[in-house]
Amino acid sequence: MGGIKKMGDVTLIQLSDLDSNIYIIGDTAIDSGTGLNFTRLYQMMKMLKMSLNDIKCIINTHSHFDHIGGNGYFINADIAIHDADADVVEKGDSKMSYAEFFDGSLKPREVKTRLKEGDVISAGGMELEVIHTPGHTPGSICLYDSKTMTLFTGDTVLSDGMGRTDMPGGNDEQMNASLDRLSSIKVKRMLPGHGEVVLLNSPKTVGEIMSSAPVPDDG
Numbered sequence: 519m520g521g522i523k524k525m526g527d528v529t530l531i532q533l534s535d536l537d538s539n540i541y542i543i544g545d546t547a548i549d550s551g552t553g554l555n556f557t558r559l560y561q562m563m564k565m566l567k568m569s570l571n572d573i574k575c576i577i578n579t580h581s582h583f584d585h586i587g588g589n590g591y592f593i594n595a596d597i598a599i600h601d602a603d604a605d606v607v608e609k610g611d612s613k614m615s616y617a618e619f620f621d622g623s624l625k626p627r628e629v630k631t632r633l634k635e636g637d638v639i640s641a642g643g644m645e646l647e648v649i650h651t652p653g654h655t656p657g658s659i660c661l662y663d664s665k666t667m668t669l670f671t672g673d674t675v676l677s678d679g680m681g682r683t684d685m686p687g688g689n690d691e692q693m694n695a696s697l698d699r700l701s702s703i704k705v706k707r708m709l710p711g712h713g714e715v716v717l718l719n720s721p722k723t724v725g726e727i728m729s730s731a732p733v734p735d736d737g
């Protein structure tokens with residue numbers, strides 16, 4: 519697996535099965551992968567006629583290693599992550615970030631912006647509204663641009679169903695409440711933290727997309 523997918527104003531970079539999806543919007547990246555496939559990341563950025571130094575902001579959807587491990591390679595980027603997950607990044611917490619699972623270790627990185635519910639981040643013409651959706655981790659967020667009906671869902675919703683709650687920081691009750699909140703949001707693009715993206719010609723609610731997804735197993 520791996521490749522580049524251009525979707526108009528958003529470009530998806532997929533490095534490997536373990537790395538999170540990396541979305542590039544203008545000079546902003548959403549998540550940064552594990553950092554363990556640096557050469558591939560470097561090459562793909564080059565294919566996009568960009569360098570890692572062009573990225574000025576990284577928004578992390580949550581503090582798991584496969585989404586934040588690559589932050590260190592973007593030396594010109596300010597890091598933005600929800601307040602409840604920010605300490606994991608700043609402390610370089612390998613346990614809570616699950617870095618050990620990936621045979622990696624997390625280096626501490628300053629968090630420039632501690633996000634909270636309702637914050638809006640401008641990125642490449644999009645106005646990304648922060649929706650706090652705890653459950654996968656305490657500080658998991660989704661990002662919604664209402665103009666283009668684009669929702670970045672991190673690991674809260676994947677194309678085949680809800681995200682896991684059995685990893686560090688997971689909570690079933692919070693996840694259910696978060697999914698309830700998301701279910702009425704209308705999207706034309708649902709861009710999750712791993713795997714396939716959902717691209718629609720006419721908008722559907724997240725609830726409609728989830729109810730038509732195959733039932734996930736215990737994972």
Ligand SMILES: [Zn+2]
Pocket residue numbers: 580582654673
């Ligand atoms: Zn995760």
